[in-house]
Amino acid sequence: MISLVTNPIDVASALSYLQTDQAGALDLFLGVVRDNTQERPVDRLEYEAYDRMAIMEMQKIADEAHRRWPILRYTIIHRKGTLLTGEIAVLIGVATAHRADAFEACRYIIDTIKQTVPIWKKEVFTDGEVWVNAHP
Amino acid sequence: MSTPISVLLFGITRDLTGQSAVSVPVGEGARVSDLLNQLYQAYPSLSGIRSLLVAVNGEYAETDQLLTSKDEIALIPPVSGG
Numbered sequence: 001m002i003s004l005v006t007n008p009i010d011v012a013s014a015l016s017y018l019q020t021d022q023a024g025a026l027d028l029f030l031g032v033v034r035d036n037t038q039e040r041p042v043d044r045l046e047y048e049a050y051d052r053m054a055i056m057e058m059q060k061i062a063d064e065a066h067r068r069w070p071i072l073r074y075t076i077i078h079r080k081g082t083l084l085t086g087e088i089a090v091l092i093g094v095a096t097a098h099r100a101d102a103f104e105a106c107r108y109i110i111d112t113i114k115q116t117v118p119i120w121k122k123e124v125f126t127d128g129e130v131w132v133n134a135h136p
Numbered sequence: 137m138s139t140p141i142s143v144l145l146f147g148i149t150r151d152l153t154g155q156s157a158v159s160v161p162v163g164e165g166a167r168v169s170d171l172l173n174q175l176y177q178a179y180p181s182l183s184g185i186r187s188l189l190v191a192v193n194g195e196y197a198e199t200d201q202l203l204t205s206k207d208e209i210a211l212i213p214p215v216s217g218g
Contacts, residue, residue, distance in 0.1 A: 031218050047217070050146050050210055053194040054217075078217060090218050110218060118191070118210075119217030120147030131148040132216035136186045 001075045002058045004049055004119075009077050009088045018073050023095035027102035029110050031090035033083045043124050047080040047089065050118040054078070057117040061109055069105040071096055076109060078119060089121075138163045141171065141203060144210040149188070152181045162203065168192070169199040175211065186214050 001017060011030070018026050033045050058076050065071060073095040083089055092109045096102040113119075121132045138161040150156050160174045168190045176183055189212040190197050196212070203209065 048146055049217075050144065050191070050212070053191055053210065056194050114215070114218040116196075116215065117217050118146065118212050118215055120213065121216040122147070131151070131213070133214040134148040134185055134216075 001077075002055060002062060003077050004051055004054055005077060005079055006081045009079060009091050011088070011091065014075050014077060014091055014093050017075055018093045018095040020072055020095060022097060023072050024097050025095070025099040025102035027092075027094045027096075027099075027106040029090075029092040029106050030088050031110065033085050033087050033089055035085040037123055040125055042085070043126055044085075045083045045089065046122040046124060047078075047083065048120045048122070049078070049080045053118050058113065061112045061116070064112075065094075065105045065109050068108070069094075069096060069101040071101070071105055074105070074109070076113070078113070078117075080119070139205050141166070141205050141207075141209060143171070143175070144208070146210065147213050147216075148185060149182060149211050149213050152185075153179050166203050167199065168197050168201045168203065171203060171209070172199070188213060 036042055062074055075093040077091045079089050092106050094102045094106045123130050140159040141162050142157055142159050144157050162170055191210045191212050192207050
């Protein structure tokens with residue numbers, strides 16, 4: 001299950017979606033908005049996505065994870081729009097029979113999302129703003 | 137003969153140009169690299185970005201890929217999701 005959402009991410013329903021009798025391990029990764037970047041206070045984040053391509057790229061990552069690990073169920077949910085400190089920006093959930101596969105697949109998915117999925121994050125400070133990773 | 141090709145812009149490229157899509161005149165048989173050259177000429181501020189990739193119909197494209205006016209083309213500045 002892959003989605004790009006504007007409303008807050010519902011962790012409980014993602015968790016219950018992952019649960020299955022064959023799964024001995026459920027791994028959940030939550031990416032959360034922090035109140036600072038390199039000690040500069042962040043007021044909020046603004047996420048923007050190229051929706052159609054972002055979904056396609058996330059699906060490719062999930063398919064590759066499926067090829068590499070025996071995944072029983074997975075979910076990838078990414079927020080867009082304006083997010084405040086403490087809000088969940090991304091949820092990755094993986095269910096597998098054993099814990100090593102769940103940890104590895106979950107880490108692969110979040111790490112690859114950050115490299116290839118067309119989603120952009122702008123950090124808004126009290127005295128300015130910056131698109132993350134945009135400049136050398 | 138050059139035909140205008142529409143390019144979707146996101147993130148910093150949208151801020152720098154002030155537009156969410158731009159129309160770029162490219163010749164028959166134009167490739168991704170030609171489009172990028174045209175964009176850098178029209179919007180010199182884009183050269184301050186760490187890297188710019190082009191997506192064609194929702195897929196990352198190589199610089200030698202041919203473009204047509206029917207393609208959905210987007211400029212992809214460095215991503216920062218997660």
